Amino acid sequence: MKLIVAGATGFVGTEVIRQALSHPAVTSVVALARRATPVPANIGPDANVSKLKSAICNDFDNYSESVKADLAGADACIWLIAITPSKLRTMPFEQVEKICLDYTANGLKTMTGISNKPFRFIYTSGDKVNRDETVRPWIMPDYSVLRSRVENHILDFAKQPDSRDAQVCIARPGLIYAPGHMSALTVVASTIMRSLIGLPRVELDEIAATLLNQAVNGIEKETLLNEDLVRIGRKILRSS
Numbered sequence: 001m002k003l004i005v006a007g008a009t010g011f012v013g014t015e016v017i018r019q020a021l022s023h024p025a026v027t028s029v030v031a032l033a034r035r036a037t038p039v040p041a042n043i044g045p046d047a048n049v050s051k052l053k054s055a056i057c058n059d060f061d062n063y064s065e066s067v068k069a070d071l072a073g074a075d076a077c078i079w080l081i082a083i084t085p086s087k088l089r090t091m092p093f094e095q096v097e098k099i100c101l102d103y104t105a106n107g108l109k110t111m112t113g114i115s116n117k118p119f120r121f122i123y124t125s126g127d128k129v130n131r132d133e134t135v136r137p138w139i140m141p142d143y144s145v146l147r148s149r150v151e152n153h154i155l156d157f158a159k160q161p162d163s164r165d166a167q168v169c170i171a172r173p174g175l176i177y178a179p180g181h182m183s184a185l186t187v188v189a190s191t192i193m194r195s196l197i198g199l200p201r202v203e204l205d206e207i208a209a210t211l212l213n214q215a216v217n218g219i220e221k222e223t224l225l226n227e228d229l230v231r232i233g234r235k236i237l238r239s240s
């Protein structure tokens, strides 16, 4: 199968690429990002790096013909492009909206128009997102409502006649934990944050295994909560 990983240069994207290169059912991996995606440093002995195609996109509002050609005929996409809470203050909120919502909406629409059927679109959201857009939590209210709008857009899109029966899935991880990949300060800060707001935790390799599994084998359910990501990921990793 041909898999697109959008946001391939990020924290989760790198691990998804690493695992996908060793996955026997994945024959082609298109790494979609605004810059080149390197081969991950810690690939397994069975990894096939010739499967990896880095697709650099300069405009996520209007994909160029060459990027569209790279994406065409895909069977699934794992979408990981977003602004995470730690980077929220680095840009105006309008820019955060554009990247989180507009880029995702255009990616989903463009890909479904040129993909194989069925096309699976796995979106990674966050644990505390409430799909009711009128609910404004006390912590990061604008950002939480934005993530809720993205989830609703994806679910609504899948119900439209022009969605070509796209199968969509929303993954809602809590804190994604990878001690070897995080600074000591980040580990301490995230542990405090986690206990303050009661955020659950999933290991990086677990969520990557789950996202890959849903893309390859089909979507277990429309919304995968943190506990589902842990359960599915652990089962896959134990059996490998």
Ligand SMILES: NC(=O)c1ccc[n+]([C@@H]2O[C@H](COP(=O)([O-])OP(=O)(O)OC[C@H]3O[C@@H](n4cnc5c(N)ncnc54)[C@H](OP(=O)(O)O)[C@@H]3O)[C@@H](O)[C@H]2O)c1
Pocket: 006, 007, 008, 009, 010, 011, 012, 013, 033, 034, 035, 060, 080, 081, 082, 083, 084, 085, 099, 124, 125, 126, 127, 173, 174, 175, 176, 177
């Ligand atoms: N990390 C966590 O603990 C955690 C927890 C819950 C949910 N999530 C969700 O999981 C998803 C992936 O998170 P992550 O930790 O992998 O995030 P990340 O490391 O920040 O990666 C985000 C990806 O989005 C790309 N991106 C950012 N701004 C962009 C722009 N203006 N144009 C094009 N691409 C852009 C980044 O590209 P560059 O590499 O070029 O910047 C990168 O590929 C996100 O939706 C996040 O909210 C993460």
